[in-house]
Amino acid sequence: MTGTDKKADFYIGDIPIHGRLILAPMDGLSDMVFRRITRQLGSAYSVSEFINTLDFMYSKVYQRKRLFFHEDERPFVAQILDNDPVRMAENAAYIQERFKPDMIDVNLGCPARTVSGRGAGCALMKSPELVKQIFEQVCKVVTIPVTAKIRLGWDDNSMNYMEIASIAVERGAKAVAMHARTKKMAFGKTVRWEHIATLKKAMPVPVIGNGEVRSVADAKRMFEETGCDAVMIGRAAKANPWIFSWRDREQVAVEEVFYLARYQLRQMLEVNPENAIMPFRKYLKAYLEPYNLPRDEMKTLLTAREPERLFALIDAVHERLIAEEN
Ligand SMILES: Cc1cc2nc3c(=O)[nH]c(=O)nc-3n(C[C@H](O)[C@H](O)[C@H](O)COP(=O)(O)O)c2cc1C
Incomplete structure (x- = not known):
């Protein structure tokens, strides 16, 4: 058009x-x-x-x-x-x-x-x-x-x-x-x-x-x-x-943040399977910052190297935050 x-x-x-x-x-x-x-x-x-x-x-x-x-x-x-x-x-x-x-x-x-x-x-x-x-x-x-x-x-x-x-x-x-x-x-x-x-x-x-x-x-x-x-x-x-x-950000539900994080990681892995995790960390850190995660937990997330492990860690944090909300 x-x-x-x-x-x-x-x-x-x-x-x-x-x-x-x-x-x-x-x-x-x-x-x-x-x-x-x-x-x-x-x-x-x-x-x-x-x-x-x-x-x-x-x-x-x-x-x-x-x-x-x-x-x-x-x-x-x-x-x-x-x-x-x-x-x-x-x-x-x-x-x-x-x-x-x-x-x-x-x-x-x-x-x-x-x-x-x-x-x-x-x-x-x-x-x-x-x-x-x-x-x-x-x-x-x-x-x-x-x-x-x-x-x-x-x-x-x-x-x-x-x-x-x-x-x-x-x-x-x-x-x-x-x-x-x-x-x-x-x-x-x-x-x-x-x-x-x-x-x-x-x-x-x-x-x-x-x-x-x-x-x-x-x-x-x-x-x-x-x-x-x-x-x-x-x-x-x-x-x-x-x-x-x-x-x-205050208007965005935890659910949406984690949905987006997983989606973005999957897409980045598809585009660049060899080098997705490192660049993804910048976003993940920014997405998670408002939740004030314990320092050790954040460090574990931001140093994970394997996609499966990172997805599992993201799921675990997500579940915990949802449980805390309820
Ligand atoms: C990490 C980073 C990379 C940037 N790279 C570019 C770039 O490639 N081209 C460009 O025109 N501006 C670049 N900028 C400037 C931004 O487009 C923008 O003008 C600047 O960040 C101010 O906007 P903001 O206050 O909303 O961040 C960059 C800024 C940052 C923080």
Whole structure:
């Protein structure tokens, strides 16, 4: 469905978007299984973990795996990260042709030193001319919408999000997601949503607000305070993917949490039988944290290596918590 779909909440280019909460791309967390879970719970579309296009075309399998997605995740967005306009365009064209995502997102927000140190991620915000070339080149070679994910700027003295977003949009970007912190603010406590409101007022394309949305009330407040078209949620989703159904963790029954944990583990084992347990632990820890399990019990769960044993341990904790509830 394109163009005339009446039920869409908004459009990115000609792509109808259903829903206004979106799982943020998270390296090491937003894998296909977790993205599908959040999509089923209501996240409006899926964004890949960043694809470093420095050596993507010739790269190791793990980079390519980041572009595997399920049809039911569509719209699916492939996020690219680099600082070379020609290479980014070549890779964007290749990714569109080979993997058929619905959109390409350009990462201008990553604060990691290994990334910004080589001029990519948030460091791009210090080079408006380069941003111009990147969007010009990438938008020229792909036929799907291109979007930008930015921060406020590099630091308090260079909050140039308006300039960067305008450059991206003038060169063809169809939406801008903004994490309301500077690079220097990293993931600190301060978050400046008022700038999302400023950007929204000025942009002719959808603006997606991001940063420190931890609860349903936070999401509602971000909509109210900024007028943004959608809210992107990252870290809070790890312990509460139900947030995409507008539910806080306190509203989610023990039964549902354990059902989801088992389902996720089964899916992860199916996708990657050799290496599912380790990455699953991050979610399991987050799912179980609210129950304040005894430290030894948590440790046993988080060090189990065999799937059968882990399932059995999960069942045992589940049964105990249910018994305690009754
Ligand atoms: C572990 C982790 C990995 C991340 N990886 C990416 C990434 O690959 N691409 C990206 O654009 N942002 C990435 N981010 C940033 C998030 O998308 C988001 O902008 C940030 O976490 C702020 O949102 P939150 O406060 O809801 O977590 C990552 C964040 C975290 C915590």
